[in-house]
Amino acid sequence: MVGLDDRDATWTLAHIRKHIEQGLPLVPLFNIDVIEASRERGAVRLRAGEHVTRPGGSIAGPVQFALADVSTYALILADRQDRAAVTVDLTINFLRPALLLPLLAVATPLRAGRRLFTAEVRITEESSGRLISHATTTYALSLA
Amino acid sequence: MVGLDDRDATWTLAHIRKHIEQGLPLVPLFNIDVIEASRERGAVRLRAGEHVTRPGGSIAGPVQFALADVSTYALILADRQDRAAVTVDLTINFLRPALLLPLLAVATPLRAGRRLFTAEVRITEESSGRLISHATTTYALSLA
Amino acid sequence: MVGLDDRDATWTLAHIRKHIEQGLPLVPLFNIDVIEASRERGAVRLRAGEHVTRPGGSIAGPVQFALADVSTYALILADRQDRAAVTVDLTINFLRPALLLPLLAVATPLRAGRRLFTAEVRITEESSGRLISHATTTYALSLA
Amino acid sequence: MVGLDDRDATWTLAHIRKHIEQGLPLVPLFNIDVIEASRERGAVRLRAGEHVTRPGGSIAGPVQFALADVSTYALILADRQDRAAVTVDLTINFLRPALLLPLLAVATPLRAGRRLFTAEVRITEESSGRLISHATTTYALSLA
Numbered sequence A, B, C, D: 001m002v003g004l005d006d007r008d009a010t011w012t013l014a015h016i017r018k019h020i021e022q023g024l025p026l027v028p029l030f031n032i033d034v035i036e037a038s039r040e041r042g043a044v045r046l047r048a049g050e051h052v053t054r055p056g057g058s059i060a061g062p063v064q065f066a067l068a069d070v071s072t073y074a075l076i077l078a079d080r081q082d083r084a085a086v087t088v089d090l091t092i093n094f095l096r097p098a099l100l101l102p103l104l105a106v107a108t109p110l111r112a113g114r115r116l117f118t119a120e121v122r123i124t125e126e127s128s129g130r131l132i133s134h135a136t137t138t139y140a141l142s143l144a
Helices: A004-010 A013-023 A061-080 B004-010 B013-023 B061-080 C004-010 C013-023 C061-080 D004-010 D013-023 D061-080
Strands: A032-037 A042-046 A086-094 A103-112 A116-125 A131-140 B032-037 B042-046 B086-094 B103-112 B116-125 B131-140 C032-037 C042-046 C086-094 C103-112 C116-125 C131-140 D032-037 D042-046 D086-094 D103-112 D116-125 D131-140
Touching: A013 A032, A013 A061, A032 A061, A042 A061, A061 A086, A061 A103, A061 A116, A061 A131, A061 B061, A061 B086, A086 B061, A086 C086, A086 C131, A086 D131, A103 D131, A131 C086, A131 D086, A131 D103, A131 D131, B013 B032, B013 B061, B032 B061, B042 B061, B061 B086, B061 B103, B061 B116, B061 B131, B086 C131, B086 D086, B086 D131, B103 C131, B131 C086, B131 C103, B131 C131, B131 D086, C013 C032, C013 C061, C032 C061, C042 C061, C061 C086, C061 C103, C061 C116, C061 C131, C061 D061, C061 D086, C086 D061, D013 D032, D013 D061, D032 D061, D042 D061, D061 D086, D061 D103, D061 D116, D061 D131
Parallel strands: none
Antiparallel strands: A032 A042, A042 A103, A086 A131, A086 B086, A103 A116, A116 A131, B032 B042, B042 B103, B086 B131, B103 B116, B116 B131, C032 C042, C042 C103, C086 C131, C086 D086, C103 C116, C116 C131, D032 D042, D042 D103, D086 D131, D103 D116, D116 D131
């Protein structure tokens, strides 16, 4: 049996970041950095990069979706070490155009259940704190 | 003043495809092809490519989000020629892992309003017709 | 142990209707009838009644939500006989004002899984077939 | 022309409450009280009452939907005095069973635009502060 301390010792931020970058090639491709992963918060930053814009020059919806999804996955990895957790659904509201990088996405738990994990994500412009988009998402856990 | 016939003549499938590929660099990056754009349907195909997988090897959520979003944008361009239409919100339900490419995403209108355009998208494995994910999305139109 | 045949014999449409009307007092209150419950479809009808309008006289959102939720519950009862199934989330798009009763809500499965059941619901005006609203919802099953 | 002060003077909390109770008969029926309406927050309380339970005895989903929808409408009435604002879509995540009344629903703006108003709603048990459900919703404004 693996205790909590052993578990936390293995799934450090560096380990979570490496697991995500290797499993999700679009994370390094879009220049997304996993910057925090704890039981309280998962956070990622989108730095300047290619490929990420939409007509008009702002950050494309699929890239913002990636920020919401990956920040939640980081949160779940830190809380549950469940690499096989999968997204059940995600709703994202695009509130304002994202014109200024970096963006910050912060996921916090709404309910951390045994089988399902529901989180809320706020995506902001890092420099101004301006809210760009809001998401809620539910993951199914595999270790239940 | 531009009449309906002129409009349709300009915004052909080839024109819409080119507009999307130039405005959304992640479309060619992910190997997404716009294959249909009419007032009834927008459709895109995801062919084999790099960058698109998630842990476990299936197609990542953000890539499926891109399929849903882009197929709807193609539908709106064909119906309204409104290049400045923007996604207000999108809800996606991931139903089954997408293991076999190509994927097909087909967007159909739920309501084509004056200011808002709401569509439904079904993403299937092309070979089997198996339903992979389902999305609903609302766009705000700029030409109202 | 209860076999499949026994199960189907017990959870008839009449039994499902009675279970829903007793467990959900807002169903008779709003004049909602469960009219179909099979593995393929759950359907309810909203007949004329008090309490159901919003400012302007059309059918209020919470009443439409009830139609979507109850038609899905009927579908799940017919397929799984799981009276403790609970709604995880529901997204509803209101497309057109509902001015003419009766309304019909039809739920069909998007994915009938072991732990989660995801359905799509279309709410129409019965007389015209006009689409009034669209919902997707996920239930968590208790018998998994 | 009506200035801001006149406007605020007319659409007091008492006026908003009366407008909602008369236009939405399910509000008094379910024993829902509008308790706050400002540009920053709309809030409603669900007190003990009939009709509001689901199988198992907790508060039914449609009632929670009503709390989310009505608290947002109160917020919009306070901010915009737009009685013809209509719900475009609403996503609700049911996190925990609501067993203990009263419930409190608080809506806050995510984006208060010219044509669209997007809000977030948290529904809690008033006594414990326990989070019961979370919703995001977009309204279309009529006065744009």
